[in-house]
Amino acid sequence: MTLKCICNICTCGRHYCKHQDCTFIHPGAKTEPVTEYSARYTEHELGKVESFRPKHAPLPDGKMECKSIQREDFQPYQLEKKWVRPQEIWQKPPGTIDNLTSYNITYTGRQSAPVRPIRHDKLTLSVGKFEGEPTYRADYKKWDKIPSKKYGPVYSWSPPTQKLANESTFTRDFKYNYEPPRKSMRPEILSKIEPPLEDKTGYREDYVAHSLPPKVLKEKQTYNLPAVPLDCLTTSRHDYQGQSGPRTLSYKPKLTPVCAQEPFPDMTTFKQDFCEWPTEKRSIRQPTQYVKPPGKVEQDTVHKLTYKEFPVQHTTSYRPKTSHRPLGNIESNTSYNTDYKRFDVPPVRISKKESYAPPEVPFQGISTHQAHFIEHPRTQTKSFKPTSFQRTDEAPLDDSTMYRNEYTPKEVPVCPIIFLNTDKSLYEFEGNSKTGHQLYKPLSSLQSKRAQLVAA
Template identity: 35%
Template sequence: MTKLCICQICTCGKHRCPHRPYGIIGKGDQPCAVTEYRSEFIPREGGVRESYKPDYKIQASTVPLDDETTHKHDFIRYALDKQRSYKPEEVYTPHGEFDSLTSYNKEYTPKDGERARPIRHDAQRKISAPFEGDPTYRTDYRKWETGRTEPIRHDAGYVPPSDPFRGESTYTTDYLKHQGAMRQPIRPDQSVLQSKDPFDDRTGYRTDYISHPQQERFQRAKEQYIPNQVALDSLTTHRRDFTPKDADRTRSMKPDLQGFRSNAPFDDATTNKTDYKPWEVQPIQTHRPDQYRANPGEMDLNTIYNSEFTPKPLSKVTAMRPVERHGTDAKFDGNTTYLGDYRKWPGERPPAIRSQAGYEPPSMPFEGLSTYKGHYIPHDAGPQRSFKPDSTAYRSTVPFDDATMYRTEYTPKEIQPCPATFLDTPRSGFVLHHVEPTGHKFYQPQHELLQTQYQQQQQYPIAV
């Protein structure tokens, strides 16, 4: 069933749907201009909203500038004394001799030992007598007489088994699942490493170290703090200049949270509820494969290889060995075709070609006439004619033949009016099908409507 809008029916480009006022011919897939927001939310009359931005005014003062700064007022100049020199603390050096005997010097004493001798092997002894004996290779690996390996051929064809196929593989029948116990950890027993003897914590440091009394460290006496007797002037620039002012509370710039309210009931009729209707869903039918059926009759297992390639009597292939060459005691003949045919002929260098006599200048005086002047004689010629066409156009007395191909071939046709012009009239070929809630109209061709009615009459005839 075909449902068309006025934009799709129009062929002249002048009729457009109010829902698509900017549509173009042939581009009916553009979005509809009428939306729920434009139809439901009607603009209300209202004035210009007042700005909450405060007025910008410059706060000017006529009081003269006071150049007395905080630095000039608070920081008073005091007399400075000479800085005392700082002497570092004296390093305390204990008296007596230092006992440098450690456990290393006590336990590891120098020992007397001989120098290690280099290990040298005796030289290999050579035996002058020849070796007599058979190696393991000759005694164990003997040469056996072997014949040609015969090809493996099946004498009879394939015989299918008579037992029915059970569907069990060799892996399933041979490899059975056994219940095994839990694997024991490979971690060694920690009880072996434990000892019942008390821990011996007597080290060389504890036994050999002797604690000596240490004198007290020299401490310098701290200077006692003497507070200032002058009272502190706590008047700052901030307290003096920024005095409290009487001012009202700043008004809030936040707008009121009172939106537009309506007492009309909410229309919950959405496009999803009106257009998308629930349809009955049938369960998915699974495809069952066809049951296997064996072909009747016996299978001919006789192949072309078994029928054509039969065993043939063959003889052993003789080895292809090259013919051995025997040495010749005759004298070498060095005469070749080149030495016999191409003989050396006596030849000398050709003499240079030189003139018999020297240059002799002519005895006649030079006339000064060249070949160009003697052969090419100048001739008198007029100015060259211009090949530029005349400015006068070609004129003919024959009447103009205006019989063009367009006038002879293209005959005037009758212009069909736009079908959108006759909508909602008796001459229209389209019938109104339905109107959407948004006001969008859809039309159906009249011949499809008549065809649908005719099919319904044929399917459900009226009883007379």
């Protein structure tokens, strides 16, 4: 007879076995985690893999030699000090330095006369007046030009008679110097061309002036109050009258509550499976006490013992000393001090701004929109929905659907886990497995029939 745990007996999929608690694990205990892989995987016995590595035969008794390739082949050599090139001592060259360069040796100065400006001989200018006719005067011929006719509207504008009161900065600071008109080089009277210039165009020949009709102005409509008051009814309120008919039946199956005569047990899985584990007191490690070593510390290092201090010889400079003393008195006269002349510039007078004078007319507070806005009567939108609509058929609305017609209620079986450990149970508790599953043994046929009668 096979044993079943709660995971196999459950039919609703909401009940599982309570596994072992892993919060307190003893050092010698082995834990087997319960997973889907460990529950379904069947363990197979595998043979031990043979190793192809040669086995080490036992060596004869004797001492182990400490020879190595480095110890046998290494030969010590005598070390020599690294050769350092000795530094040559500088010796002053014999003789004196002439301070001659290649430029001073190759360059020889030449005596040359001062450069004089090249001046041309005096030009002889003619005293008489030049008489000549330019090409512009000889070729240019004047003809009578017909004044162009203006076809647009005539604007009569006359300049203002009163002078502008405000004076700008430009008119105050700018002083206009009169410049006489230049003499024109165009001849006053010339021979005219006999055939005048043809200035006729298609627009001037074909243009016909038409009189424009007066502009049509639309009459402004006055606002009239509607005679019928606003009923404040929307299209939904006006047309919707509700549905008349019997109440729809519910095809949902009735839920029959599971009635049990025994009281509801207050024992939970946590209360049943939890067991308190004793804990040991935590050990605190005590720090080791510092013990001063015997003797004194020698602060002598290899550097202090072997290093010898030598006197430092400063490098001597071969550059001659330069004297910064001035040769004479400093002249403070410059071209700016001698040529600059100070002018008496009058201060700029700041004109006083005119004070603001408030208007005598009181402020009305009317905007442009309030002054020019004309309200027009509002036209109500016409509804194209039929006004007289009545249902001729008094039969109720057919609200049947395919789901309601084809739905067949099914009885939900009661999960057998609810009746475990009671008189109605079909299984008997056997024990717990190593992984924490609660195993149950199914009852015999007679006992199961009695349990079914008790449950009914």
